[in-house]
Amino acid sequence: MKENILTVDNLHVSFKTQTGKVTAVRGVNFELKKGETLAIVGESGSGKSVTAKSIMRLLPKHNTEISKGDILYGEKSLLSLSAKEITDIRGSEISMVFQDPMTSLNPTMKVGKQIMEGLQRHQNMTKAQARDRALEMLKLVGIPKAEQRLDNYPHQFSGGMRQRVVIALALACNPKVLIADEPTTALDVTIQAQILDLMKDLQQKTDTAIILITHDLGVVANMADRVAVMYGGKIVEQGTLDQIFYNPQHPYTLGLLKSMPKLNEDKGQPLLPIAGSPPTLATLGEGCAFAARCPHTMKVCHSYTPQDTEVEQGHTAACWLQDVRTPKASPGEVLGVN
Amino acid sequence: MKRYLIQRIGYMIITLFIIVTATFFLMQLLPGTPFTNPEKLTAGQMAVLNAKYGLDQPVGIQYLRYIGNLVQGDLGYSFQHEGRTVESMISSRIGPSAFIGLQALIIGAIVGMVLGIISALKHNSLFDYGSVALAVLGMSIPSFVFAALLQYYVGVKLGWLPVALWEGYSSTLLPSIALSVTVTATVARFIRSEMLEVIGQDYVITARAKGMTEKQVVVKHVIRNALIPVVTMLGPLAVSIMTGTLVIEKIFSVPGLGEQFTLSILVLDYSVIMGITIFYSALFIFVVFVVDIIYGFLDPRINFRGESA
Ligand SMILES: Nc1ncnc2c1ncn2[C@@H]1O[C@H](COP(=O)(O)OP(=O)(O)OP(=O)(O)O)[C@@H](O)[C@H]1O
Ligand code: SF4
Ligand SMILES: [Mg+2]
Numbered sequence: 001m002k003e004n005i006l007t008v009d010n011l012h013v014s015f016k017t018q019t020g021k022v023t024a025v026r027g028v029n030f031e032l033k034k035g036e037t038l039a040i041v042g043e044s045g046s047g048k049s050v051t052a053k054s055i056m057r058l059l060p061k062h063n064t065e066i067s068k069g070d071i072l073y074g075e076k077s078l079l080s081l082s083a084k085e086i087t088d089i090r091g092s093e094i095s096m097v098f099q100d101p102m103t104s105l106n107p108t109m110k111v112g113k114q115i116m117e118g119l120q121r122h123q124n125m126t127k128a129q130a131r132d133r134a135l136e137m138l139k140l141v142g143i144p145k146a147e148q149r150l151d152n153y154p155h156q157f158s159g160g161m162r163q164r165v166v167i168a169l170a171l172a173c174n175p176k177v178l179i180a181d182e183p184t185t186a187l188d189v190t191i192q193a194q195i196l197d198l199m200k201d202l203q204q205k206t207d208t209a210i211i212l213i214t215h216d217l218g219v220v221a222n223m224a225d226r227v228a229v230m231y232g233g234k235i236v237e238q239g240t241l242d243q244i245f246y247n248p249q250h251p252y253t254l255g256l257l258k259s260m261p262k263l264n265e266d267k268g269q270p271l272l273p274i275a276g277s278p279p280t281l282a283t284l285g286e287g288c289a290f291a292a293r294c295p296h297t298m299k300v301c302h303s304y305t306p307q308d309t310e311v312e313q314g315h316t317a318a319c320w321l322q323d324v325r326t327p328k329a330s331p332g333e334v335l336g337v338n
Numbered sequence: 339m340k341r342y343l344i345q346r347i348g349y350m351i352i353t354l355f356i357i358v359t360a361t362f363f364l365m366q367l368l369p370g371t372p373f374t375n376p377e378k379l380t381a382g383q384m385a386v387l388n389a390k391y392g393l394d395q396p397v398g399i400q401y402l403r404y405i406g407n408l409v410q411g412d413l414g415y416s417f418q419h420e421g422r423t424v425e426s427m428i429s430s431r432i433g434p435s436a437f438i439g440l441q442a443l444i445i446g447a448i449v450g451m452v453l454g455i456i457s458a459l460k461h462n463s464l465f466d467y468g469s470v471a472l473a474v475l476g477m478s479i480p481s482f483v484f485a486a487l488l489q490y491y492v493g494v495k496l497g498w499l500p501v502a503l504w505e506g507y508s509s510t511l512l513p514s515i516a517l518s519v520t521v522t523a524t525v526a527r528f529i530r531s532e533m534l535e536v537i538g539q540d541y542v543i544t545a546r547a548k549g550m551t552e553k554q555v556v557v558k559h560v561i562r563n564a565l566i567p568v569v570t571m572l573g574p575l576a577v578s579i580m581t582g583t584l585v586i587e588k589i590f591s592v593p594g595l596g597e598q599f600t601l602s603i604l605v606l607d608y609s610v611i612m613g614i615t616i617f618y619s620a621l622f623i624f625v626v627f628v629v630d631i632i633y634g635f636l637d638p639r640i641n642f643r644g645e646s647a
Contacts, residue, residue, distance in 0.1 A: 058546055083552070091549030098547075103540040106559055107639055108566065117558070118548040153638040169548065 004072075005176055005209050006032040006055070006094075011069035013050050013059070022282045024050045026233035027069070029308070032177065037203065037210040039220040039241075041256065042230030043278050048213045051230075052179045055211075056096055057086045073177075092122035095170035099182040101162035105154040105169075112138075112150030115169045122173045137168035141198060160191035164198065171202060178203075181213045196223060217260045221245065226314075229253045232279045232289030239315030249317040251294045288320065296321060346630075350623050357619045358408065358612075362401055365608060391417060404612070413616070414609040418602070424613035427598060434504060435587065435594035439579045441514040446521025446575070451568075453522070454529025455561060461534060469526060476523025482585045485516035489589070503591050513590045517582045521575055528571055532564040539563075566636045573626040580618055 013025035025047045032038050040048050053059045055071055057078065071078045073093065078086065098104040106114055115134035119125050125133065131150070138146035141164040154162055163183060170178055180199065184192035196219060203210055212223055220227055221241070228238040229252065237250035248254045255274035276293035288294070288301040300320050309322040320326050379387070388394040392403060407414060413424035457469045489501050489512065500509045536542065537560055545559045546552075583596035591597075595614060602610040634640045 056547055058543055087546075087549045087551050089549070090547055096547040098540055098544065100540060104544045106541040106545065106563070108563055108637060109559075117545075117550065117554075121549050121551075121554070155639045166544070169544075 002033040002035065004031045005034050005074065006211075007070075007072040008051070008055070009070045009072065011051065011054060011071065012067045013047075013054050014065050014067060016063045016065070020282060023067075023284070024233055024281055025054065026284070028230075028233075028235055030228050030235060030238060032209050032211060034176070035203070035207040035209055036225040037212055037223050038226045038228060039212045039214060039224035040228045040230055040235075041214060041217065041220055043215075045278050045281070046230040047233040048230055049181055052096065052181050052211065052213060055179060056090055056094060057081075058090075058096070088122070091118045091170075091175070092173040093175055094177040094179065095173070095175040097163075097166050097170050097178065097180040097183045100186045101159055101166050102186065104166055105162060107154055110151050110153060111157070111165050115165070115172050118169060119172055133172060134168075137172050138165070140171075140202070141165070141168045143168075159187055160195065163187060163191075163195050167195070167198065167202070171206065171208070174206060175208060177209045177211065179211045179213070182215070183212070184219065185215070192219075199223070217256065229256065232284060233281060234289065234318065236290065236319070237315075237317040239312075243312065243315040247312070247315070249311045249315070249322055250319045251296055251321070252290050253317075255293075288318075298326070300326065346627060350627060353623055354616070354620055358405070358616055359401075361612060361615045362404060363397075365611060366397055368606060408616070413613040416607055416610050418605055418607045418610070424609050427610055428595065428613055428617055431593065431595040431598045433594075434510075434592050435583050435596055438510050438513045438517060438586070438592060438594070439583060441510060442517035442521060442579055442582075443575065445514060446518035447525055449518070450522040450525025451529055451565070453526040455533060455564075457526065457530045458533030458537065458564075459556065461537075466530075470530070473523040473527045473530075476519045477527070479519075480585075481516050481520055481582045482589055484519050485513070485586055485589045488512045488516055501590075504593050509590075509592075513586050513592055516590075517579055517586055520578050520582065524575060524578070525568065525571060529564060529568060532567055533560060536560050536564045566633070569629055569633050569636060572629045573622065576625045577622060580622070 008028055008030050011025055011028040012023065014021050014023040028047070028051050030038065040051070042048055050059065054066060055078065066079060073089065078089070081089070105111065112131065112134050115137060116125075116127070116130035119130040119133050120127070123130075123133075135146055135150055138149055143149050143161060143164055149157075154165070157165060163186075167183075178199075183199070184195050187195060199210065199212075200223060202208070210223075212219070214220060224241050226238065226240055227244040228235045229244065229250065230236070231252050237244065237248065237253045239247075244253060245257065248257055252274070259273045274293060279289045279292065286305055287303055288297075288306050291297045291301040294301065298320055304320075306318045306320045306323060308316045308318045309324075310316050311322055385394065392400055395403070404414070413428075416422045416424060416427055419427070453469045453473070457466045460466050499512050501512075503509055542555060542559055545555045550558070580596075583592075583594060584600055585596075586592070587594045587596040588600055595617075598610070599614045601607075602614065
């Protein structure tokens with residue numbers, strides 16, 4: 001059993017907005033092991049990015065409140081670090097790649113310098129050493145003519161090449177954890193595959209653990225060791241890739257899988273998007289957040305929040321169907337899986 | 339780059355030509371004559387004078403003659419001051435104007451930047467609200483009001499600086515400060531909004547995610563990117579200073595170009611009015627040109643062939 005490198009424990013994050021307090025993350029738990037890839041999937045607004053940014057402490061200070069829970073890097077609580085201590089961890093121990101490579105690089109700074117900055121900040125390198133390392137990284141992520149490219153500006157690269165630069169930047173200091181927030185959403189399909197291959201390849205070389213945030217279950221199937229499904233600010237189901245894909249236990253996960261083209265083609269079934277729209281976070285109270293859209297809603301779902309239930313080793317789901325206290329509900333039968 | 343320059347210079351000449359033409363014909367509409375006490379002149383004397391200055395010719399001919407001379411760099415003679423060329427009248431006046439103008443620009447740019455940057459970094463604080471309010475005041479109150487206030491309080495009451503006239507460096511300060519208020523306010527507002535925009539950009543989050551300290555993020559990524567567009571403000575600021583000097587030089591009795599300009603308008607000294615207008619226009623067109631070139635060097639995304647790579 002590998003050791004946990006990152007532990008997110010009962011994380012609650014809310015924002016003060018003009019219209020009142022919005023709780024975007026409402027009790028997220030997961031563990032990330034050394035070198036593994038955890039995919040976080042879920043609809044827009046389910047709190048994936050907020051969770052990721054909480055780990056890096058990148059949420060705006062003035063209106064964010066982490067009201068409950070903790071985030072541990074190894075044994076260290078990231079939430080209780082000073083501003084200076086967290087900057088020491090950012091980019092060197094934990095790195096992040098963002099969605100849009102067109103906007104995530106500084107347009108007026110040469111890409112080489114943007115990579116070197118982090119190296120000089122964390123690794124006490126001289127300029128020349130940092131430059132060598134930046135060059136090495138550009139080569140590693142497959143940028144042709146890397147030597148000349150060091151002195152180019154971001155606008156001189158295509159989208160895919162820019163995302164390679166961003167990955168080079170993120171991995172330059174050999175972080176233990178890489179958080180990639182929809183790293184390929186903004187790219188063409190063929191380029192997407194290349195970038196994902198690159199990430200997989202680099203992960204094998206460096207043994208970095210990856211948190212991969214995505215909407216795309218195809219990407220999950222290719223990349224993930226474990227999968228966490230988020231809905232309404234919570235992880236409603238998590239388990240290994242096989243557990244989630246072949247033995248889903250939460251109606252929302254099942255809905256997601258049914259809306260995925262490939263699986264349906266095999267069975268010759270029509271595509272079934274989940275009816276209804278995501279919940280309004282501001283008005284979410286007690287009860288299951290999915291109740292309004294769930295085809296199996298029971299009375300209890302509206303008034304009490306379902307708790308995480310272990311369905312098998314390393315596989316949990318938060319749904320009343322799984323709860324021992326609702327013995328009459330037999331999840332396999334209801335959901336049509338076993 | 340070369341092609342771009344040639345094209346730009348071509349446009350600049352055309353622009354200037356249009357301005358000259360428009361000013362020339364607009365001036366024909368002004369009532370009165372450029373001669374002192376015309377009512378005391380006999381019809382014969384008038385005719386002699388008109389003939390001497392070519393005013394007896396049809397307007398079209400006068401215009402062509404003026405353009406012809408202008409192309410050869412000849413701005414003609416003053417109607418008011420026997421034998422003085424317009425050129426010499428401009429060049430003898432330019433020093434004081436340039437000095438108080440540039441000084442105002444420097445003061446305004448520095449103070450404005452500092453205010454704007456602090457305002458944005460302390461967004462929604464008391465300091466921010468205060469400086470926004472001051473900027474609005476500074477932009478909406480005309481500079482001669484500040485001039486009068488400065489003269490009264492700093493000049494008369496405190497007696498720290500000369501109230502008017504042109505006697506050494508200390509006399510340049512009050513006119514420059516009065517002129518710089520608008521510049522300060524404009525720059526402060528502009529930088530503040532640029533900073534706020536840049537602070538929200540993804541690449542600033544990337545810089546934080548790299549582990550840059552807050553100070554490094556602000557200095558290397560935010561301020562740098564927010565300052566680049568400020569260069570584009572130079573054109574409008576130059577205009578605001580030029581028009582400001584017209585009144586300010588009068589109030590402080592600065593022997594500059596602005597004062598000469600107002601004087602010439604009062605006495606309808608056609609050739610001097612034309613000359614100074616052309617000079618101001620050319621200066622403005624030149625500033626805008628230089629700004630575009632500088633901007634191209636500061637912002638790597640711009641290249642002079644007008645393609646985006
Ligand atoms: N700084 C903020 N201030 C206020 N609300 C915020 C802020 N950041 C995020 N939110 C809110 O938190 C909720 C969750 O947002 P989040 O970005 O985590 O969603 P997501 O799951 O990443 O969605 P997507 O797939 O669209 O990226 C959203 O309703 C969003 O409006
Ligand atoms: S708890 Fe109830 S409403 Fe929520 S997913 Fe399970 S069955 Fe559906
Ligand atoms: Mg997101």
